[in-house]
Amino acid sequence: MLSQGKIGVALAILSMCGLGHTEENITSDTHFYGQSEPVYPSRQGDRDWADAYAKAAELVAQLTLEEKNNLTYGIATTENGCSGNIPAIPRVGFTGMCLQDAGQGVRFTDFVNSYPSGIHVGASWNKTLAHDRAWHMGGEFRKKGVQVALGPVVGPLGRVVTGGRNWEGPSNDPYLGGVMGAESVRGLQDQGVISSVKHFIANEQELYRNPTLDAENRTVQSISSNIDDKTMHELYLWPFQDALKAGAANIMCSYNRINNSYASQNSKTLNGILKTELGFEGFVVTDWDAQHAGVAAANAGLDMAMPDGQTFWGNNFTEAFKNGSVSEARLNDMATRIIASWYKLGQDESSYPKPGVGMPYNLSEPHDIVNALTADARPVLFEGAVEGHVLVKNVNKSLPLRSPKLLSVFGYDAKAPDAYMPNGQSILTNAWAIGFEPAISHFSELSFAATVINAPYYSQVAFNGTLSVGGGSGASAGPYLSAPLDALQQRAYEDGTASDACLVFINAFATEGSDRAGAYDDYSDGLINQVATTCANTIVVIHNAGTRLVDQFADHPNVTAIIFAHLPGQDSGRALVSLLYGDENFSGKLPYSVAKNESDYENFFHVGATTPYGLFPQDDFEEGVLTDYRYFDAKNITLRYEFGFGLSYTSFEFSGLEISSVEDGIAAYPSGAIEQGGAIDLWDIVATVKATVQNTGDRTGAEVAQIYIGIPNGPVKQLRGFDKVKIPAGKSVQVSFPLTRRDLSSWDVVAQKWQLQSGSYDVFVGSSSRNLPLRSTLNIVADDK
Incomplete structure (x- = not known):
């Protein structure tokens, strides 16, 4: 691959002005790398x-x-x-x-x-x-x-x-x-x-x-x-x-x-x-x-x-x-x-509200109220919050909780924030975190002295309360926030049987405008380990705005359960408690991979130096398409939790893989007209894969069946379909994955088209990127004329 360091300052300046390198013939991908060729004029709309x-x-x-x-x-x-x-x-x-x-x-x-x-x-x-x-x-x-x-x-x-x-x-x-x-x-x-x-x-x-x-x-x-x-x-x-x-x-x-x-x-x-x-x-x-x-x-x-x-x-x-x-x-x-x-979008119609009618310039001043809240949104808010929680560890069925009388709660992320809604902001008045006292009840031998928080943690942890959204322009504030502690206290009031557990709440904060200082922080991990030294049933809940490493505590024998709670919005606490107590079943899966160490990611951190030119920071995407699980597969790196992984209160098995054949002589390149989204025939279904998923446990649960394809000369496997199915205990359902021309193609740089190659395509079906019990091949003979 062409090194950016060989291109020079002059090219960087020319490209900023809309100029760049041009050639009549494209012979390799170095034609595009590090330089942006001019394309004029701008195509007019109305296709x-x-x-x-x-x-x-x-x-x-x-x-x-x-x-x-x-x-x-x-x-x-x-x-x-x-x-x-x-x-x-x-x-x-x-x-x-x-x-x-x-x-x-x-x-x-x-x-x-x-x-x-x-x-x-x-x-x-x-x-x-x-x-x-x-x-x-x-x-x-x-x-x-x-x-x-x-x-x-x-x-x-x-x-x-x-x-x-x-x-x-x-x-x-x-x-x-x-x-x-x-x-x-x-x-x-x-x-x-x-x-x-x-x-x-x-x-x-x-x-x-x-x-x-x-x-x-x-x-x-x-x-x-x-x-x-x-x-x-x-x-x-x-x-x-x-x-x-x-x-x-x-x-x-x-x-x-x-x-x-x-x-x-x-x-x-x-x-x-x-x-x-x-x-x-x-x-x-x-x-x-x-x-x-x-x-x-x-x-x-x-x-x-x-x-x-x-x-x-x-x-x-x-x-x-x-x-x-x-x-x-x-x-x-x-x-x-x-x-x-x-x-x-029909915005010319008289029924569409006038621009900004419900957006007061200053909320603190009197203004006309436009109430956009509706009762029918509540189930979606709640279910959305529930399904994004991912259970990644559950030793000896520590969860669900069985209506505990004694429940200890630790951590800065459990309570409602100091502000009414966090709106993604971390409010820190000084560099101290004072005694995280268990909130519902506590073991007398557990106590925490005032602890100095080192500066790097400011950008990683929101200490002012539970994290329901991240920071910046993507943040939002609702009419209420159900914090975990509030929801747990309400459940404790309603409930009455015994079981001891310690819940530790931490978070990983992220915001627009700055990158996180790391993928974990020693302070939060130390808090978990300190609780776990005394409590034999320590359950960790992480509200994480991105990938969060857990290896400093994941193997602790007293850490019995770990939940990636992500950012659930305003129904955060209610959703979590419904999962902890088993009213709802976990069905979330990781949308990223969790490595064991930061070093496993090698260069996948932000570029912090303005080299080689000083005034023109460069970030070379030399890994190509090998990011996340593609990278870990290519490097054969052992993960803590793989992409697509997540546990349930029930269990599932896969069987009955069926793959339809592809007619020989299928065109290698799309030939259809262009509409918004590209060539029309890119979305033609080329093959269909089916499999059976059985719920082998004792309660209803939802499984995410996933299909990965190994395209010739590409990564080992790439996600090309998924289906989330809810299955009663002991029952089975068949899932179907239609594979389009685009799903099975790779980009041909010279032809400037998606190419369906002749060859053998590996097919994998299962519950995560590294738990794929069903495997076969799909053979394609393409005509590249």
């Missing part, structure tokens, strides 16, 4: 949104040059609390747009819910739940007068294990992330709300996400994600493609540079991949303050700048259209894409 585009074209034809321009960038306003605003054009009936955070619920307003986070939904592996969560969330955005909901997140993809925003997305795996992202798009847009799928693309760390000044007052540019074309398509683009296929009407650019060209002005990714190869019909918006050019960004495919565009566009941009620096055809396309999305 398969005919009705919306016809209406939009008619409206845009009535606009002046200034009015078209005004559609393309946000304005500052004190009329509402929207994150971004596009002004109305009353004379043509355009009511304007409110763009609002984020992927876990409506932010910075009242009378809305705080939903389970993206990582929690990913851990549920429940497609229906993902859709229903987004549908109810979309109803709240709509009632609040939001036209564009700034979510879901499908990137970052967890390449950097300590990434500050990993918790906002569903999974480190592109297939799982793509399925959940697509269901989220459908749910939001079924309510008429435009979904803003983010962050496009290869935005895998927070450090150096924005330009900064160094000690000499020189500008240090954002990190450049240097990535080859094959990896781009097979890994990072995959979930975005699913979201587009589901109908996403907006894509948000990321902060980083991609092969040394900023995401918001990268013509290869915007014009070339997004709008041409994938046929995107909607509009592209910057992340907030992520615009770095005017003319170059518009020509590269950017359609809207947020939160305002005065610096690079604004009044000066009108002149650019007049003097031909940007064609009026490009401006018309920008405006038409925005208006077409507005029409496509």
